[in-house]
Amino acid sequence: MINKRTSIEEAIAKIGDGAVVMVGGFGVPGTPFTLIEELVRQNPRRLTIIKNDANEAGMGVDHLLRNGQVERLVVSHIGLNPHAIQLKNEGRIEVEFCPQGILAERIRAAGAGLAGFLTDIAMETLLAEGKPRVELDGEEYLVERALEADFALIHAHAADPFGNLTYAASARNFSPLMAMAADTVIVEAENMVALGGIAPEAVHTPGPFVDHVVELQELSEAYGVVRR
Template structure:
């Protein structure tokens, strides 16, 4: 069986994202954030999005472009501390923000990719993180029920990918991108380098191509990627 070539233009890859979609965006700060896909989503103009991302980047960078363009209705994240603009939008009620402990966000996404409905954790009991969440008792101990997270689309940045979508990440880009690539109905990978099938050794593949729908090769890296240039 011949494996398909999943490379396409960035415009075609983004075109299926609709108003109201849930969109996972990879990254751990700047590393692993798909800056070019984010800019394409800004140009695409879809509104009322729910974004799932570890952080909100910084003002004028990454996810903040979507916030500035008024495309975000809700943000599921771990912190906004580096983005004063995002904090202002939250405080004035322009966007809804759901905070998670960082490990809990990662685990909720992992659970979504594994087909689980939720995970149990005692992290956040008796804090604001527990407000509105179900609490269950097990073996004499209380746990929060943390619902698994899935998305309509995941936007992922890879160091390299092959034509079929097998992808490899570098350093802290491995923190959220592999999890999100398993937890979305449609996965779009932007890759710094696109290789022929077999160009990535099997042991170096972090996301198997079966999870990936579209591969976009980056011709250049904008200044927003500067901190991760190697």
């Protein structure tokens, strides 16, 4: 099995202006802070960011917002980041809200090679506006489109050189789904292990989904416990 280890500069350099980028994580756990930092440094513009949330002010995705790199966010909520809410209210970024499980399922559908799915979730809410409706066996459903991306940025607890991954505790969240749904999947790994270092039945994301593995040399403060 091939070795997918890549330098962080080389991996992130693939992301150009206008790219659609999925970012794993729910709050701090699972957010690939180091990959995001490099994305800020390399500074591609007009990005669409797909993430559960916009982190908190001054953390993670908020650095991309502050650097003016983001045109559009697709999220389930941004309530912990007043700065993101402000940018939205000022019309400086476009925000698409999805119910959290529908966001997850749209990403999963793309990763599974499906065009979309039918659901009754949110049918009688503002979030149904503009979505196609179909009738099936006498019931009406919304059509939810699959959500795919050019890139996924993923934080793994452990990776082997082929890209088999494990996630820690609640840091799993959207990461295994996003790792299936993007053309190019870039992983930052807290722990690099040899091939065979992750037991086959313990693998959360199988290597064939992964393109580049970056070994983290150290964990910045961003990964730590947040004392609110």
